[in-house]
Each structure stands twice: as C-alpha cells, then as structure tokens.
Amino acid sequence: MSLPERLLQSLWPFRLEKRTEPSSVMRLASPLIAATAMALTGLVVFLILGKDPMTACQVFFLKPLSTTYDLGELALKATPLMLCALGLALGFRANVWNIGAEGQLTLGAIAGSGIALFWGEALGAFALPVMMVAGALGGMAWAAIPAFLRTRFHTNEILVSLMLVYIAQQLLGYLVHGPWRDPDGNNFPQSKVFVENAVLPMLVEGTRVTAAFIVGLLLAVASWVFSTRSFAGYRMLVAGLAPQAAAYAGFSEKRNIWLALLIGGGMAGLAGISEVAGPIGLLQPVVSPGYGFAAIIVAFVGRLHPFGIVLASLLMSLLYLGGEAAQIDLQLPSSITGLFQGSLLFYLLAADLFITFRLRRIRRESRAVAGVAS
Template sequence: MAAEGAFGIRLERRPAPSRAMLLATPPLAVLLTVLAGAILFAAMGFDPLETLRAYFVSPLTSLYGWGELAVKATPLAIIAIGLALGFRGNVWNIGAEGQLTLGAICAGGLALAVYGHEGPWLLPLMMLAGAAGGLAYAAIPAYLRVRFNANEILTSLMLTYVAGLLLSYLVTGPWKDPEGFGFPQSRLFNPEALLPIVLDGTRMHLGAPLALCVVLAGWLVVARTLIGFQIKVVGLTPIAAGYAGFSQARIIWFTLLLSGGLAGLAGAIEVSGPIGQLQPAISPGYGFTAIIVAFLGRLHPVGVLLAALLMALSYLGGEQAQIELGLPLAVTGVFQGMLLFFLLASDFLTHYRVRRTASTPAAAG
C-alpha cells in the first residue's frame, strides 16, 4: 500500500563502527560547534572571527588565564572521571551537582566548626569530609536502585535540588556569617582551611595536581583492574556479567559511591580553593557539565582530561566574550549545549547510516 514514488529515510545500523571514526567524532563535534557558533555570532551582528578569538584565544593569552583554566578544569575532571566509570557500567549518576554541594557543605561545615582552632590537619580532613559527604549522598540513589530498582537518573537528579536547598538554608540560617551584614554566606575560612596556590601569579591551587592524580587513578581502574573490567562487562552485556558471576548490585554501589565521593571531593576543593567560604551557589553547574565532559572524553580518563580543559575554556570564553564584547553569559550554556548536541549527533551517525529509500518505480519499470 506504499505510495508510488514516495521517498523515505531509513536508519541502518552499521555492522561495526570504525575505531577511527569513534576517535574522530569528538574533534569533529568541536569543529561543528565552532562553525555553528560563528554563524550564531554573525546572526547576532558580531564579527564572527573577532568573537571566536575573544572566546577561545583571549582567555589563554596570559599566565593568569592558564591558571584559571586549571581552576575550572579541576572540578570538571575530578567529577567526570567518576561519572565516566559509572556510565561505562550503565549506571547513570546525573546528580553529581548535588553530591558536589553535599561535599562542599561537609568540608565547609568542618572548617566552620573548628574556626579559630585550625591546624595543618584540617585540609586533609576537609577533603575526606567532602568525599564522605558526596559518597553518602550518592548512597541514597544506589540503595533505591538496588533495593527497589528505582531509576538512578531520576533519584540522583531530584536529590540535586534538595542539596541546593539545604545549602541555601545553611548559609541563610545557622551558618550565616555573624559579621556579614545579612548576606547569605558563611564566614571566610581561615588560611589553614584554604588550598595553597601552586603557581604564583595565578589562582591555580593544590586541587589541580590532585585532579591529575584522580585522572591517573581513573586510568588505572579502567585499564588494569578487575573492577574496571567488571564495570565494562556489566555495561556492555549484563547477562554475560551474570554468567561470569559479576554482581550487578555491587557495580551499582561501587560506581555510584565512587562518583559521589569524587563529586564531593570536588565540592570540598571548590570551597577550600577559589571560593574560600560557603555561598548559596558554589558551582556554575560543574556537576552537569561534567556529564558532557565524560561523554566528550569517550568515557576514557585521558579523553576526560582533555575534555575537561576544553569545557573549562568554554566557561572562561563566555566570561571573556561578555567582558570584551558584551555578549550575554548565557552563550556559555549555548556553546556547551551545542557541543553535546553535535557530539551525540556524530556519535549516532557513527553507529547508524541514513539511507534514502525510494519505493520501487511502478511495476512497469
């Protein structure tokens, strides 16, 4: 009953996506994003080349700029390493932003609790407290998933908003700076609670080398350990994992607790690093951006590191373009969104090909 001469589009799974294509899609997506950005800028009446230069080049023309890049890339890389491990095992922790917030609350709470009695022991303890806070917060979706098969995408995402409200309550209520003129923020931490700067003349702090260690550890887990292999098998073929005797529940617990703990660590690093106090908003969406970082990095630790640097640049570029050309800051979100869009689209086309189907010309032909 097909209409004669009708054209249709059919998606066909490719037998085996080429490895080269899989590696080529992230750079391709970046290129497409830049092109689309240029068109967007032109449509807004800006000189596209000038704007792209302001966005991608200007931030990196000074040492301070490079330091800022590291400051922004640090939480992104730390969080994305944890998320990527989970994503490999089909465990979708979307609530890293909330776990980061909990980590910040625990680390910051500790700094405030011992205010005036700090010592060199404080920073390591703050890092641990942050990681513990994020880990405990991620334990909620893990328990709900394992016990009730509740979708962790929804539970972890919803818990993000709970964490945000908790932080707001704390900084406007019990933990508000008594000398802060009513501003909703905590005291500024004492220097013992702040991460030392590792590069003079910048804000790059001890968190950056820490992030590199996390990336290295992430690589070790992915490439060398049994648990990394188990995560991969559970993600690819849960039935084969059951055959091998790998416990899916264990993988869910492990990846959610690990990614939660790392997000909490990132939260602790943020409050003890660039921020230095608790505020109602301690992250410009690092927990969500890290999802893009994880995918852009192909869920591989080395890729994640590169992707984290690129996304950090998009934050800096957005600010720079605002300062130099008066572009709205929302352009950062637009860029990040386009990048994810192009990445998913090229991914899709790596796995599928589009065929035009023409119904056979009428029987006479």
Template sequence: MFQLETRPVPSATMRLLSPLIAALLMLASGFVLFTLLGQPALKAFYVFFVQPLTTLYGVGEWLLKATPLLLCSLGLLIAYRANVWNIGAEGQLVMGAIAGGGVALAFPDVSASWLMPAMLVAGVAGGMAWAALPALLRTRFHTNEILVSLMLVYVAGLGLRFLVNGPWRDPEGFNFPQSRMFHEAAILPLLHPEMRVTVAGVLALMLVGLIWLFLSKSWLGFRLTVAGQAPAAARYAGFGERRNVWIAMLISGGFAGLAGVAEVAGPLGQLQPSVSPGYGFAAIIVAFVGRLNPLGALLASLLMSLLYLGGETAQMELGLPAAITGLFQGLLLFYLLAADLFIHYRVRRSERAPAAVLKEATR
C-alpha cells in the same frame, strides 16, 4: 539516493573522530550565531576562545575551572560505563562542599596539618553519602536513579542555602548569606602566586592516571564495564548487579564531593549560597565528549572550561548574554550525539532503489 546501513563492525575511527567533528560543528554554528547577532565573527571567536588564555592569570582561571569539571567527569564516566546513570553530580558536589566546609568551620582555631586531609575526606564522604541515597533506593525499591539523583540536586542546593542563611552565617558578615572566610590552614595552597588554581588541579591530574589504571587493569573496573555493556553477561559471570550500582554510585559521588570541597577550600574560601555554576551538569557532557575515557575527559574538561571563560569575556567585551556558555555546551553535546550515529552506521549511495530495478524487469 543515500541510505544508512549498519556497519558490520562499529568504527573505532569514528569513535575518536566524533568529538572532533562535534567541536568543529559547534564552532561553525557559533560563527553563524555571532554573525546573526551582528558581531564580527572572527573577533568574537578571538574574544571567546583565545583572549582568555593570553595572560598567566587567564591560564590559571582556565585550569581552575577545568579542575572540578575533570573531577566530576572522572567519577561519572565510571558510573556511565557501568550503566548507572548518576545525573546528580551537582548535588553531590554541593554536599561535598557542605561536609568539607563544615569541618573547616568546626575547627576555626586548628592550624594543624591534619585539617586539610580531614576536610578532603569529609568532602568525599559527603558526596558519597548523597550518592548513596539513589543507590539504596535503586537496589532496594527499583527506583530510577536518574530521577532520584537529579531531584536530590535541588535538595542539596536548598540545604546549602539554609545553612548559609541560618546556622552557619558569618556573624560579622553584614548579614550576607555566607559563612565566614576559612582560615589559612583550611585553604588549599596555590600552584603559582599569579594564578588562582590550587593543588587540587594536580590531584585531579593524578586521578586521571589512577582511573585509567582502574579501568584498564583492575578486575573491579572490568566488572563494572561488563555490567554496563552486557548486563546478562555480568549476571552470568556472577558480578552482582547491586554491588555494581553501589560501587558506581559511590565512586561518582565521591569524586563530585571532592570537587565540591576543593572549590570552597580553593577559589571561594567560604560557603556561599551557590558553590558551582553547574559544574556537575557540565561534567556529564565532559564525560561523553571524552568518550567515557579518563584521558578524553581531561581534554574535554579543558574545552568545557574554555567555554565558561569565553562566555564570561564575551559578556564583558561584546555584551553578549550569559546564556552563550550554556548554548555552546548544548551545541557540543547535540553534535556529538549526532556524530555518534556514524559509529554504528554508515551512509551508502544506492544508485537505484532495489524496487525500481525489479519494476524495470517487469516491463
């Protein structure tokens, strides 16, 4: 007989171990999955997790995809710590891309050094503005920010499609629904000529440090964390709930917007009907796998990025369906939530149920 019992104190070890256990279980499930699909599992693993990183270009791609994941998850982890459930980072990313890309398209002849900062600021502002809607609706009308921010993802996506099909379509683009390519001053510099990753990767890395400082050392970060862990204590201490919602939403929206503008001003170089393969959603998983901790988010975004890459090589080399990436992402989150149970509970072996002991005494 096994039974779960509450731990007197939540286990700090399990809190750290849980993502590792989840990753191992994900791999084990992948092993079974590959075998069932008729693939030699070890080769599939190699193709999925190792081969993408064997070339310099591949490493560049790895970092390239990790960048928007990291940026989005850095903002989201602050919101989640504050108990504000922004699910719409994907939409805020798209709005950031539209706003930042809009600046590039509006000044096609400007090659001055202010253009790129202006684009980044516009991108951040675009993401913030999109996140401000759920914040406003929640603080004014008590709507649920999960639903509102999620639904706004689709609004943003349709808005982008309208723009690239209509007003912003490249007149010389053979009628393809995309904007003209950005000029050189509107493109972020590359880190290395053989890789596509841009300086946005370095920016994201610096922001990891900034967020870490914000959460562990700043008064505002502390207040957001209190609001998330114990809302009544936050009210008691006088940390206004509305303010917390606004700050959490704006920070997470701003980071997603930054990720969006960095995508269009980086690898894409133009606005397209789709600017993200779901980075904003995957970043939710990244934030949780990273334990809502900025350093954790860094590691988790690298893992998640590898899943994207591996999914692509697996499609090409092994002819597996594209859904394989989403499947691994889902497995990872699923196992993480399961393993998290053991932070607060432990398994105890009860030799015999207490009732049985009593019944025996009755005889």
C-alpha cells in the same frame, strides 16, 4: 510504503548501514567533529547577533588562552569538571546513570566547610586533608541514597539523583542563611571566611589554580588503572557492554551500582570542597555554576575515557571562560556558554552514530527496482 514514510524519505534520502566493526577512527574523530560543528554554530550565532564573527571567535576561543593568569583560570575551572566527569564516566560505562553530580558536589562543599568552619583552626596542618576526606564522604553519602533506593527498591537513579540536587541546594541555602551565617557579615547569606590553613594553596604564583588540579590529574590516572587493570573495573565494564553476560558470569549488579554511585559521589564531593576551599574561600548560596551538569557533557565528549575527560574538561572550561570574555568584550550574555555546551553534546551524539553506522544514500534506481520486484 506509506505516504508519510515516503515523505520522510524524500526529506532524508539516506539509510543507515551498520559497519561490520565499529570504526576506531570515528571514535576519536567524533569529538573533534562535534567541537568543529559547535564552533561553526558559534560563528552563525555571532553573525545573527550582529557581531563580527572573527573578532567574536577570537575573544571567545583564543583570548582565554593568552596569558599565564588565563591559563591558570582554564585549569582552575577544568578541575571540578574533571573530578565530576571522571566519576560519572565510570558509572555511565556500567549503565548507571548518576546525573546528580551537582547535588553531590554541593554536599561535598557543605561537609568539608563544616570541618573548616568548626575545626579549621584546631586541626592546624591537618585541616585540609580532613576537609578533603569529609568532602568526598559528603558526596558519597548523597550518592548512597540513589544507590540504596535503586538496589533495594528498584527506583530509577536518574530521577532520584536529580531530585537530590534540588534538595541539596535548599540545604545549602538553609545553612548559609541560618546556622552557618557569618554573624559579623552584615547579614549576607554566607559563612565566615575560612582560616588560612583551611584554604588550598596556589599552585603557580600569579594564578588562582590550586593543588586540586593535580589531584584531578592523579585521579584520572587512578581511574584509568581502575577500569583497565582491576577486576572490579572489568566487572563494571562488562555490566555496561553486555548486562546479560555480566549476570551469567555472576557479577553482582548491586555491587556495580553501589561502586559506580559511591565513586561518582565521592569525586563530585571532592570537586565541591575544592571549590569552596579554593577560589571561593567560604560557603555561599551558590558554589557551582552547574559544573555537575556540564560534567555529563565532559564525560561523553571525553569518550568516557579518563584521559579524554582531562582534555574535554579543558575544552569545557574554555567555554566558560569564553562566555565570560564575550560578556565583557562583546556585551553578549554569558549564558551563551550553556548554548554552546548543549549543542556540543548534540553534535557529539550525532557524530557518534558513525562509529557503528555509515550513511548510505538511498538511490532512486534501487527504489525503482524494489518497486518492480514487489
């Protein structure tokens, strides 16, 4: 054994040993372990920043759950996360890495807003359903670009879908600064306020949560049915778990890629239009504080399982609300949310290892024995 290897071993005297079969307990425990580790990290961060950690945790994690209005906000912010993550998870399970949900969300917001701004009044009661369809189609169209380039030209969908996020944001910027700007809006870069029949109704009096939350829950069920009961879902699952088996069985890789990206894009588009037709009520230069990216974390924390994703999106939503509460009550920057989100995914990935491996300490004796034997 070389010196650097020995050095590494004395710093980290553990060895990974593959379990005979994946631990189903760890599969479910790992997100909980990760969330606990993240909360502990939070305690340390609060301490470093000179805040009383108990008060800070109370403000960050419990205050956003205290009133009906707050619970409504929790569901409201969970909605776009849930919608995006459900679509992304289908892709991740099939080994299709769409990480451009943020861009697809933006295009969904643009497409749906187009309907609202130009035909909102004329469509009457049909305005909202047409906007929703347009939003989903907008997201799909944007996701079709990486799907086409991957299936036709073998380009990496990670890079293409990500580049399209920046392009989508510029397109949105162009529209609200240019042709779609409200002429009576004092030159603010935003569109006209949507007409009343083009805005999602409130679900519960006194909160801001809209029907999109219910749509999200229904789509979670639909997504569960799709992946466990349909042949298309099964094909995608096999493609992710055993690509060679999928190829041998004659499952089309191209079809999986298209399906994964179109579903992911459509759901993200739906999230986008639900935001502008919901809490925002008009089109503005920023329609999402990074929901499309946070959804990647939601998908993993939710075990790529629809019902897990519903729970994970509520947790992630809590982190957004906690960040806002910490900013108001503790004068902490709200960007602390991003820090928590990132560390949550790190902890999860680390904890996930123990689904298939367990840690064994390398004992001095066994090393000595190995030395004698050689």
